[in-house]
Each structure stands twice: as C-alpha cells, then as structure tokens.
Amino acid sequence: MRRVFYIPGYDLLHPRRYRELYRTEGAAQAAISDYQLTLSPKQGGGNYGWQVDSVIDGGGVHVDAEVLVWSDIERDSMVNSIAATYWQLKRTAWIYITTGALWQLMKLRKGPGIAALYPVGMPLVQLLLACLAFYLVALLIGEGVRLLETAIYGPMTIWPRWLTQTIIASLIGGSIAFWTVLRDFRVELVDEEPPVPVAHLTVRSRDGIRLRIVCR
Secondary structure (H helix, E strand, O other): OEEEEEOOOOOOOOHHHHHHHHHHHHHHHHHHHOOEEEEEEOOOOOOOEEEEEEEEOOEEEEEEEEEOOOHHHHHHHOOOOHHHHHHHHHHHHHHHHHHOHHHHHHOOOHHHHHHHHHHHHHHHHHHHHHHHHHHHHHHHHHHHHHHHHHHHHOOOOOOOOOHHHHHHHHHHHHHHHHHHHHHHEEEEEOOOOOOOEOOOOOOOEOOOOOEEEEEO
16 A cells, blocks of 8 residues: 655646546556556545555555645735736746756756746746837827827927827826736637647647737
C-alpha cells in the first residue's frame, strides 16, 4: 500500500479536477504501458482524495491519493486590481532577472520554458495591445479635432488654436481605450484548434499555438 500526497500548483481549481485528470491520463498511460488501473472513492474523512488499484506485471498495488488543498492561502495572496497585478508581475520579473533564474529557464527545452514564461508573457502581450489601443485612439481623436478646426477656422497656422483641448481629449480617449483592453478583455488559447503534440511526453505544438482576444 502506498500513500500519495499531491500539492496543486498556484491555481484555484477544485480538487475534483485533479481526480478527473488522474482518471483520464492514468487510463491513457495504462493503455500505452499495458497494465490495469482502477479508481474508487476515498473511504473515511480527511482531505479530498481517491483510491487506486493497479496490476503491473502481475503484481498488485493499492494507493491512497490525497490532495493537499491550499486554495485559501492562494486566494488571500491574489489581488483584484489591474495595477496591483502588474506591480506583482514587475516584482516577480525583477526577482527572476536579478537572481539569474530567468537565464536558467532560457536554457531549458522549449516546452518547460514556455510553460514557465506563459504567466508572464500573456499579461505583457495584453499590456502591449492596450498601449497600441491608447496610441491609435489618441491619434484618431487628435486627427479628428484637427479636421474640425480646419473646417471651422480654415487652414491651421503654425500654432493650432485648440492645442490644449486636443491634448486633453487625446489623453482621455486613449486612457479609456487602454483600461478597457486591460479590464474587459483577456488573451486565451483558441479552443477550436487545440495544440497537437509532436510526440508523447512533449508540450511542443506541431502547428504552433493560436491565441485570441476575447471579452471577459
């Protein structure tokens, strides 16, 4: 008999999700390696878990698996504001850079490297899109005010009449677009075409990974 304790990663998934992953992936691995695997509910109280009975090369084994949930600590450490999220991102990136951990990650294979940098890369992609939205909206507002001023007063002189108003309107419009992209949208994988592994035991996608921007 064996006791297995599983400590989840930094996420808020229900422990049932890990049992389902074990059930589906365990069955797939059992089919590949040609052994028997049976799951059953956990007996008694305590932490969430399940029981596993397996026969491998004629030998039987029984496993009691438990999930050591720490979602309460995770939830308390998470922030709800956009500014605080990017402040934590900056602080974490600074620690990775100054300690040399980032350069060690870059030496890994593509799969583990992408998995480690994904939580940092996606918010940065969204931040770049928000900056682009700020620039385009501010540019459009400025051009619109210039055309309106030209229509009213004729061709502009060296110093535009509504320079201050143009700057204020562009900053306000650009800021609204900036925060809208950060607050109301997110970057996610395209569900219709999930990544296809090149081979077993790798996370590198054969056709690349497609992303999209969706409304929250």
